[in-house]
Amino acid sequence: MRPGWLRGVLLVTFVASTLLYLGSIRRDVKSHSERLHRVIYNDSVHEQGILKRLEKMEAGIERLLKVVNNAQPVAVMAKAEDKAEKELKDKKVVRKLFPNSALFKKWGEGLSEEEQKEAEALFTQYGYNAFLSDRLPLNREIPDTRHARCTQKKYPADLPSLSVVLIYLNEALSIIKRAVRSILDKTPASLLREIILVDDHSTNEDLMEKLEDYIRIIHEERPGLLKRVVHKEQLGLTQARLSGWKVATGDVVAILDAHIEVHVQWAEPLLARIKEDRTVILTPVFDRVNYDDLIVTHYGPAADAFDWALWCMYESFRPEWYELKDESLPAKSPAIMGILVADRKFFGEIGSLDGGMKIYGGENVELGIRVRLRCSSSSQQKQNVWSARSGGSPLCLSLQVWLCGGSVEVIPCSKIAHIERAKKPYLNDLSITMKRNALRVAEVWLDEYKYNVNIAWNLPFRDHGVDIGNVSERKALRERLKCKPFKWYLDNIYPMLDPLKDLVAYGALINELKPDLCIDQGPVPGSTPILYSCHYFSPQHCFYRTNGHLYVGGIKSHKYNNNRCLVDPGSGIYPALYECNIAAQKNFNMFWDFKQGSSIRNRKTKRCLEIAQGENSYYQLIVQHCTGQIWNIQNYITERVAQG
Numbered sequence: 001m002r003p004g005w006l007r008g009v010l011l012v013t014f015v016a017s018t019l020l021y022l023g024s025i026r027r028d029v030k031s032h033s034e035r036l037h038r039v040i041y042n043d044s045v046h047e048q049g050i051l052k053r054l055e056k057m058e059a060g061i062e063r064l065l066k067v068v069n070n071a072q073p074v075a076v077m078a079k080a081e082d083k084a085e086k087e088l089k090d091k092k093v094v095r096k097l098f099p100n101s102a103l104f105k106k107w108g109e110g111l112s113e114e115e116q117k118e119a120e121a122l123f124t125q126y127g128y129n130a131f132l133s134d135r136l137p138l139n140r141e142i143p144d145t146r147h148a149r150c151t152q153k154k155y156p157a158d159l160p161s162l163s164v165v166l167i168y169l170n171e172a173l174s175i176i177k178r179a180v181r182s183i184l185d186k187t188p189a190s191l192l193r194e195i196i197l198v199d200d201h202s203t204n205e206d207l208m209e210k211l212e213d214y215i216r217i218i219h220e221e222r223p224g225l226l227k228r229v230v231h232k233e234q235l236g237l238t239q240a241r242l243s244g245w246k247v248a249t250g251d252v253v254a255i256l257d258a259h260i261e262v263h264v265q266w267a268e269p270l271l272a273r274i275k276e277d278r279t280v281i282l283t284p285v286f287d288r289v290n291y292d293d294l295i296v297t298h299y300g301p302a303a304d305a306f307d308w309a310l311w312c313m314y315e316s317f318r319p320e321w322y323e324l325k326d327e328s329l330p331a332k333s334p335a336i337m338g339i340l341v342a343d344r345k346f347f348g349e350i351g352s353l354d355g356g357m358k359i360y361g362g363e364n365v366e367l368g369i370r371v372r373l374r375c376s377s378s379s380q381q382k383q384n385v386w387s388a389r390s391g392g393s394p395l396c397l398s399l400q401v402w403l404c405g406g407s408v409e410v411i412p413c414s415k416i417a418h419i420e421r422a423k424k425p426y427l428n429d430l431s432i433t434m435k436r437n438a439l440r441v442a443e444v445w446l447d448e449y450k451y452n453v454n455i456a457w458n459l460p461f462r463d464h465g466v467d468i469g470n471v472s473e474r475k476a477l478r479e480r481l482k483c484k485p486f487k488w489y490l491d492n493i494y495p496m497l498d499p500l501k502d503l504v505a506y507g508a509l510i511n512e513l514k515p516d517l518c519i520d521q522g523p524v525p526g527s528t529p530i531l532y533s534c535h536y537f538s539p540q541h542c543f544y545r546t547n548g549h550l551y552v553g554g555i556k557s558h559k560y561n562n563n564r565c566l567v568d569p570g571s572g573i574y575p576a577l578y579e580c581n582i583a584a585q586k587n588f589n590m591f592w593d594f595k596q597g598s599s600i601r602n603r604k605t606k607r608c609l610e611i612a613q614g615e616n617s618y619y620q621l622i623v624q625h626c627t628g629q630i631w632n633i634q635n636y637i638t639e640r641v642a643q644g
Contacts, residue, residue, distance in 0.1 A: 102422050103129060107292040122172070127421035128259065128291040130172035136294065138174070138181040142417055144264055145287055145298040149328040150413035159271040160251030161193040163344065165244030167237065168199060168258035170425070173206040175259050177214055182261040184222065191267060193250035196227045197258075198243050201234040236433075237338065238357040245344065245352060254341040256416070261289070261296075263415040270341045270414050273330060278343040279406040283336045284414035291422045301412040303333040305494070307557035309456035310438035312337055315496075317410075330409045334402070334494040339416065350404050351477045354444075356469045357437045402493045403445065403483040440468040444475055447486045452500050456557065458507055458541055461637050498559050505544040505596065506555070507634025508536050511611050514619055521553030521564070527576050529566065531611060531619050542633060548591030548603055552577055565590045566609070568602040573622045575609060596636040599626055 097116045098104050103123040104116070111119065119131035144151070164183055168176060176197070183195055199207065215226045229243045241255045252274050254267070270282050283304060288297040302314040312335060321331045401408050424430060435457050442450035454464050490497055509519045518540045520532035529552050534540065543551040543563070551563040565580040567588040576588075583590045591603040600609040608626035611619050 103292050105292065107132070123422070125425060126170075126172050126175075127423045127425045128172075128175075128289075128419050129294055130174065132294055133172055133174045133178070136174070136178070138178045139185060140178070140261075142261055142263065142287075142296045143298070145296070146263065146265075146413055146415055147327045149326065150265075150269070153269070153328065153413060155268040155272045156275065159191055159268065160275055160343075162187065162191050162267055162271060163193050163196060163248035163250030163253045165196045165198060165241065165248065165253060165255045166258040166260075167240040167244060167255070168197070168202065168207075169234065169240075170202045170204050171207070171258045173204075173210055173214075175419070176207075176211065179256075179258050179260050179262075180214075180218065180226070184218070184225075186262050186264050187267045189222070191271065192225070194227055194248070195225055196229060196244045196247050198240045199228065199230045200236065200240045201231045236357065238353050239355060242353055242355060245347060248344055251344060252341060253344045253347065254339075256339050257418065259289075259419040259421075260339075261417045263287075263417065266414050266416060269411050273409065273411060274341070274343050278346050280342075281336060281347075281401045281406055281408050282330075282341040282411050282414075283333070283339055283408070284341070284416045285410060285412055286337070286339070287415055287417045289417050289419040291420055294419070296417045301327065301331065301410055303331065303410060304335045304337045304408070305333070305496075306335050307456065308452040308497070308500070309434075309557075310441060310453065311434070328413050330411050333408045333410050336401075336408050339418070341414075346406070350401070350406065350481065351474075354440070354474055356440060356471065356474065402489055403486070404478075404481040436466055436468060439464060439466050440471060443468060444471050444478060445483075445486060449486055449490070449499065452557075455500060455503065455506055455555075455635075458536070458634070461635055496558050496560055498557060500555075502546040503543060503555075503637070504546055505594070505633045505636045506541065508534055508540050509542040509552075509631060509633050510534065512630045512632065513611055517611070517619060519552055519621065521577060524553075527578060529575055529577050529621055531621055536634075544592075544594055544633070548593065549580060550592050550594065550600070551580075566592070568605045568607055568609075568623045570605055573624060575621055575623050594631065597630055597632055599629060600631050601626060 094110075094112060096104065097113055098120045101120055101123070103120060107129065108116065108119065115131070119129065122130040164187075166176070166179055180195060180197075183192070197211075215228070218226055227247060229247055231240070231243065235243075244255060245253050252271055254270065266284060270284065273280060273282060285299060285301045287299050289295070290297060301317070303317050304312060305315040306312050317331045321329070438453050438457070439459075442453040446453065451461055454461055457464075459466070490499060510517070514531070516534060517531040518534040518536070519542055520530050521539045522528050522530040522532075532540070538554050541554050543549075543555040545551075549563070550566040552566055553564055556563055562579040562581050564577045565583045565588075567576050567578055567583050567590045569576055570589055578586075578588060578590075580590065589602050589604045592600055592609070593603055594600045602608070602623070605623070606626075607623045608629065609631075610622055610624055610627060610629045612622050612624075614620045
């Protein structure tokens with residue numbers, strides 16, 4: 001078969017030749033017809049038959065010409081199709097260079113190989129799609145995701161002035177520009193005192209002269225609006241927030257990440273609430289900006305809470321708030337995420353943030369506790385409509401507020417779109433500083449409950465061995481503010497936290513016969529615990545309570561969550577793991593007797609948890625008639641056993 005382009009050429013050539021040939025015949029026939037007309041009218045009638053035949057021939061040629069002329073568009077279409085076919089064959093197929101990258105799971109179709117390389121390099125550098133950000137308008141429109149009632153609210157004309165602090169470390173320049181632009185466009189000029197850019201020792205060249213150029217452009221519009229604070233060394237999130245607060249001059253300070261965009265009318269509800277009560281620490285509601293396509297995903301209002309490791313999380317508001325049937329109303333929250341808004345002077349009065357925190361984590365929770373524990377009759381009389389949606393988000397900001405005379409609130413009518421990074425590019429393992437900062441918070445504020453932080457991080461009950469720095473100044477602050485005990489906070493503000501008072505042992509559980517193997521939760525989903533080489537991470541964390549429950553694979557910090565209980569099925573030789581409430585409903589044998597250096601014996605079946613070598617020579621967990629096998633756990637709380 002001939003190639004498509006050759007078929008097209010031949011077809012066009014044939015049509016053109018046919019047209020020329022038929023045209024020539026038509027002219028010859030017409031000429032002969034005219035001559036014959038003259039002859040026929042002068043000669044015999046016999047020759048009139050020849051004339052009629054020639055007229056029929058001319059009419060036939062006319063019809064043929066019409067057919068051929070109508071065929072021309074078909075020829076042109078065939079030529080165009082062949083051209084498209086040729087271009088498709090000539091076009092190179094672009095390879096997917098990074099098929100396993102999180103950036104290209106849903107985004108990036110049609111990028112050239114060079115563009116893919118650039119986008120992936122920037123994604124690795126920043127943890128979000130800086131390649132796309134650089135190509136989006138700085139003043140792009142984002143959807144208004146507020147509740148309908150929020151759009152109808154009116155705010156006082158005499159609101160406090162606002163200083164906005166944007167903290168960053170090696171952020172993409174276009175991201176910072178867009179944050180500044182959104183604040184300028186969506187904050188009334190009469191309220192916005194200044195925007196303070198706090199650079200925690202960035203090394204990106206873009207954040208030097210190019211950022212200064214952008215500041216000069218903004219100052220042509222709003223002279224002196226932007227201020228810069230640059231750290232000479234990396235000091236961490238807490239110190240960056242403090243640096244911005246110290247420079248601020250507005251009545252209210254809003255401390256934000258630089259990878260945000262504010263929504264329309266974001267500031268007014270915050271300022272109006274602080275005008276009503278200067279002792280509240282506020283947080284807006286975050287919408288998520290996807291790290292890959294930078295599309296804004298709507299999030300509804302939820303409380304900012306935490307677990308015993310002091311990682312932050314979302315929870316539902318308490319029932320009182322929902323009973324009001326108005327999603328535009330402020331709601332109390334036990335803690336606060338990294339973004340906060342406060343009366344600038346009150347923030348200083350309660351000790352601002354703990355400057356002893358390093359890099360990342362914990363300062364959120366510390367602030368939240370402190371503000372509420374300070375003795376204050378007026379604060380005790382406030383309506384306790386706090387929040388208590390499950391989910392995860394690293395790190396929150398505030399225990400301290402509640403203990404020292406203020407409160408923490410979520411303001412649903414204030415919305416900020418926040419980029420959720422795929423990873424933190426400035427710290428590969430967040431747990432290192434998070435653990436250290438959490439222990440620092442515990443030492444100052446958690447009283448006898450501080451050991452629950454040790455438990456959550458699988459550290460020894462006492463003498464955890466982590467250097468938390470000098471906390472004497474923070475303890476003195478607590479005394480000066482006359483803060484309440486942490487038990488008051490558990491009882492009144494966050495009763496959903498499980499105090500773990502009856503926990504007597506935790507950590508890896510090891511049989512003396514095979515000290516290199518640990519009990520492990522096994523495949524999840526699944527209900528079969530296994531023996532596995534000891535690595536001491538969470539799948540091998542076991543917890544024993546005085547009521548006889550033995551959890552495998554972690555312990556939950558909240559009363560509303562279920563742990564996974566080890567059970568003896570009563571028949572067969574293998575133990576199982578079930579959520580404790582299900583085990584109780586099914587009347588499974590879920591209570592065990594255990595002491596350090598002894599057997600693990602089921603209270604009902606009287607069988608013991610033991611190990612045995614299977615047919616494949618691998619050791620397995622079994623339940624059988626007790627043979628005296630001995631178990632030891634990493635951390636055994638002797639004093640609690642004695643008290644029990």
